[in-house]
Structure formats: C-alpha cells, structure tokens
Amino acid sequence: MQYFVVMIDYGRRGREAIVDPEITRREVISRVASGEYRNISFIHEIADCSVEDITADILSEAAPPDIGATGADLQASDFDHIRDLRKHERA
Numbered sequence: 001m002q003y004f005v006v007m008i009d010y011g012r013r014g015r016e017a018i019v020d021p022e023i024t025r026r027e028v029i030s031r032v033a034s035g036e037y038r039n040i041s042f043i044h045e046i047a048d049c050s051v052e053d054i055t056a057d058i059l060s061e062a063a064p065p066d067i068g069a070t071g072a073d074l075q076a077s078d079f080d081h082i083r084d085l086r087k088h089e090r091a
Helices: 025-034 055-062 071-090
Strands: 002-009 015-019 040-047 050-053
Touching: 002 025, 025 040, 025 055, 040 055
Parallel strands: none
Antiparallel strands: 002 015, 002 040, 040 050
C-alpha cells in the first residue's frame, strides 16, 4: 500500500497531517500547485514499510515553469526598436 502524508503548519494554531490513501502523487502535486495546500512542513511518501521525504520533489514539480520572454514581449520590443530608429533618422 502507498499513501502520502502532507503536514501543514498553521503557526500558533498548530499543525495538521492530511492522510488519504485514495490520493495519488499527481493529486498531491495538483493540490500544491493550486494553493489548496499551503505552509507545507513536509510531504512523506509511505510505501510498504518505508518512509521517504519527497517534499522538495513535489514542490519542484508543482512550481510553475520558468518561461522567458513571450512572443508578445518580443514583438513589443521590436516595435520599440523600430520606433527608436525612426526617431533618430529624423534628427
């Protein structure tokens, strides 16, 4: 049997361990990404008789991808450059 333990820290109000054998790894990742799980102390994966701390793995998988400049940004940059060139031609 495999399940996940998500420990949430509420500060002075205490901590809560969310344990649901029905939740898959994918579901834990989606809940972290959506913000349903916040202030996570740790995430443990329990499989058979072993416990593994997978907090860093889950948090990195749930983080949004780092996307560089989008097409719209590049197009706006090109328009600014063309406008600057025209401005300098008139002088």
